[in-house]
Amino acid sequence: MAELEVRGEEYEAQHVHSVYEEIASHFSSTRYKPWPIVEHFLKGLPDGAVGADVGCGNGKYLAVNSKVFIVGSDRSTNLVQIAKSHEPHTAIVADNLSLPHPLHSFDFAISIAVVHHLSTPARRVEAVKAILDLLLRPKSNDQPQSGGRALIYVWALEQKDSRRGWDEGHEQDVMVPWVLKGGEKVKKEKGKKRRKDDVPKPNEEERVVPVQEEKTFLRYYHLYKRGELEHDIEEAGGLVVESGYEKDNWWATAVLRGKE
Amino acid sequence: MKLLTLNFLTCAIKTCKSSPASFPLHPRDAELEVVEADLNLAFLKNILPRLMWDELRVIASELGLPALPETPPSKADLSIPSPTAPAPATTLQLDPEAIDAPENPPVVESDVEEETPSQTAVDLHRILLETCITEGKLVCGNCGHEYAVKEGVANFLLPGHLV
Incomplete structure (x- = not known):
């Protein structure tokens, strides 16, 4: 029962990164249908908008809109090799806590089913902050929505109708x-x-x-409970614009909070 | 990896980001490849204000590409001006049969925003979206760290002691 391994970077290297590297090809073959809210978010962007897809996996969201420019990044070289085929975008190998982007330079950022793989509360907030820090700053403090916008998805604890059957009150840190x-x-x-x-x-x-x-293979997940994603966004300096639940996942769009 | 990507990349090491020397990353021992892609004029126009022009000029010169102009083109420079109001005098002199000929598209067509990319747009598209680094390194001008590019993919994973 007791968790003997210390959670953190090493833990994730073993229980997340190496697993995706091994299952990349099979995983990719099962990941082709974009989730509707993500698709809607990406299709609503103007031509030439520039964004980041943090944890792009096989690049399924790079295929949605070819009139914007997305720099996708993932920790798994094998997944990036698959993701790089989507024109006109780019895919690079990078860690989501050490992203190689200039701060505040993107119109939008998405991070879909990624933040739940970070294994401590502090690292999850850091991951959300890394996404928010990519966004263009708002033009003024009283117009926070004039800046860049992020869309974040995480797996929900509340999914009693899914085949996993987890629900409120269950253990949130699980091996899947x-x-x-x-x-x-x-x-x-x-x-x-x-x-x-x-x-x-x-x-x-x-x-x-x-x-x-x-x-x-067993992958580590932190299952988010209601309100937790919004909490992490606030903690990371973001302002939640919209949030909701879709198919066993919690999602939120966020902008940078203006400085007081 | 398209050269446009370099406009949005810097060193992955956090302490480098506050240093102006970390941007842009400098290509070294780069192998280039031109991969043709569809030109999207609206895309180019919208991306124009985002381009770090001086830095892109540095990269182009480091890669031995033709020099970019000293100042960035304007949005208007990217399309060939569409013909303004048709000259009625000449039209009236035409043989009525010729009006229906395909060489003489009806005037309404000019209402459709079908702009033609200028040579400037074609050149910009070629450099930013068709010129790709396939192999080589990207080097941080601040700390000197080298990121490898293999099979068109740049790898920004840092060794443990640099995280």
Whole structure:
């Protein structure tokens, strides 16, 4: 029961980063349909708007609007190799807590299903702050919405109708399995398994058959409870514009809070 | 990686970001490739005010590309001025049959905002969106850290002691 491993960067390297690197190809094949609110957000941008997709994964959101310019970044080189094909955008390998962007230089930023992989409260707030710090500052303090805008999605604790079945009051820090099929391994089948009338010839004692070997990977998630994403945004210096719940996820759009 | 990306990249090391020397990152040992892409005039016009022109000029010169003009083009420079009101005198002199000919599109067409990109727009599009770094390094002018570019992908992961 007791969590013996100390959560933080090393923990995430083992329980998040290395897992995505391993499952990249299979994961990507299951991630192609954009979530409607994200799609709507991206399609509503003017031509030539510039944004960042922090934790872009296989780049499924880079495919939504080819009239804006998005610099997608992800920790997984294997996923970025898949993401880079989406024109006219760019995909780079970067850590979401050490993003290589000038501060306050983007019209918009999205980070979809990413912040919930950070394993301490402080690191989650830091991740949200890193997203907000990309946004253009508002033109004046009393017009916070004139600056850049971020859209953040995280997995919800409250999802009792999903196949995972988590709900209010459950443990928020969980390990979620990813079952990787395939990885065809060649197994040698002994001659004794043959049918009786199957006359074995010399040097044909073994034959080779492919079998599907299953491997399960566990990824760390912090499941967000109601109000928690908004709290993290406020804590990180942001102002929540809109927020809601969609398909087992909490989402929010945010701008930078003007300085007092 | 398109050169436009460099307009939005700096060193990943937090302490470098406050130093002007960290922007832009300097390409080193770069291999370039031109990948043709559709030109979107509205995109170019909207992106124009965001371009760090002096820094892009530095990058273009470091890569041995043709020099960018000293001052950035204006939005108006990016399209060929659409013909203003048609000259009625000449139109009237035309043989009526010719009006229906495809060479003489009806006047209403000019209401449609179909602008033609100028050579300036084509050149800018070529440099920013079609010229890509495929291999090489990007170097921070402040701390000297080198980020590798492989197969068109720049890697900004830092070794533990620099995080």
